[in-house]
Amino acid sequence: MELNVEHLSVSFSNIDIVKDVSVQVKKKQFVGLIGPNGCGKSTLLKSIYKVIKPRQGDVFLSELDVIKSSPKKVAQKLGVVGQFNELSFDFTVREMVMMGRTPHKGLLETDSQADYSIVDAALGKVNLEAYAARSYNSLSGGEKQRVILARVLAQQPEFMILDEPTNHLDIKYQLQILNIVKKLDIGILAALHDLALAAEYCDYLYIMNKGRVVASGKPEEILTKQLIGEVFDVECETYRNPVTGGLGIAYLQTR
Ligand SMILES: Nc1ncnc2c1ncn2[C@@H]1O[C@H](COP(=O)(O)OP(=O)(O)OP(=O)(O)O)[C@@H](O)[C@H]1O
Secondary structure (H helix, E strand, C coil), rough: EEEEEEEEEEEEEEEEEEEEEEECCCCCCHHHHECCCCCCCCHHHHCCCCCCCCEEEEEEEECEECCCHHHHHHHHCCEEEEECCCCCCCHHHHHHHHHHHHHHHHCCCCCCHHHHHHHHHHHHHHHHHHHHHEEEEHHHHHHHHHHHHHHHHCCCCCCEECHHHHHHCHHHHHHHHHHHHHCCCCCCECCCCHHHHHHHHHEEEEECCEEEEEECCCCHHCHHHHHHHHHEEEEEEEECCCCCCCCEEHHHHHE
């Protein structure tokens, strides 16, 4: 599926937080959204996945008009890994992941053998099979993050939004999660903080500052020291990593 966000604006108490933002994710593209704290990344993503109503603009997932469609209809296509994953009620890890199947079920439909197999496969993908009976609230931040990803995998979405999916994760699981979502071969829009990881995994980047998209393009084309300096207020040098061949960024000092 493709994502088309057109001229989206979001305001809280008459203050514009997201200002006329247009974003496109083509079929099977991994697109990153980067920008400093408070620039509006989460607000933009939440208005795409229907948690916040935008003041104006359109969101389409291929032909599906996301703003006008029911949450269930959207959840059949769109998976979301959000930033905060706390729960008031306690569920087991397996119950949490099984919730990913809900959008595909009728009102009184019970869990089928196929649902159990899908849930087991999703737990396996994030290395949490042994945690299936554990209480979700007893897990560490990183384990919770992997359960949420497993729930989204069980949902079998055709498009995925991730809001800082590698928050809380040590480097092994940061790479594991990015590798898992990359291999899904579906459209992805992900807010990321680590610029080097964004450069490595993303096909295309949008850079936000103060509610607006200020640059977009292929990572190596737009992640210049001038742009990083302007947007993040940090002096840096960029270089080609001699080991990976990818983009390296040496941060020097804050401005
Ligand atoms: N419900 C709300 N009411 C008023 N202001 C809000 C609300 N939600 C977010 N904001 C403000 O909107 C701005 C953008 O917040 P947002 O969470 O979108 O930023 P972000 O780019 O995702 O930041 P971070 O990198 O820190 O997660 C912030 O100044 C925030 O305080």
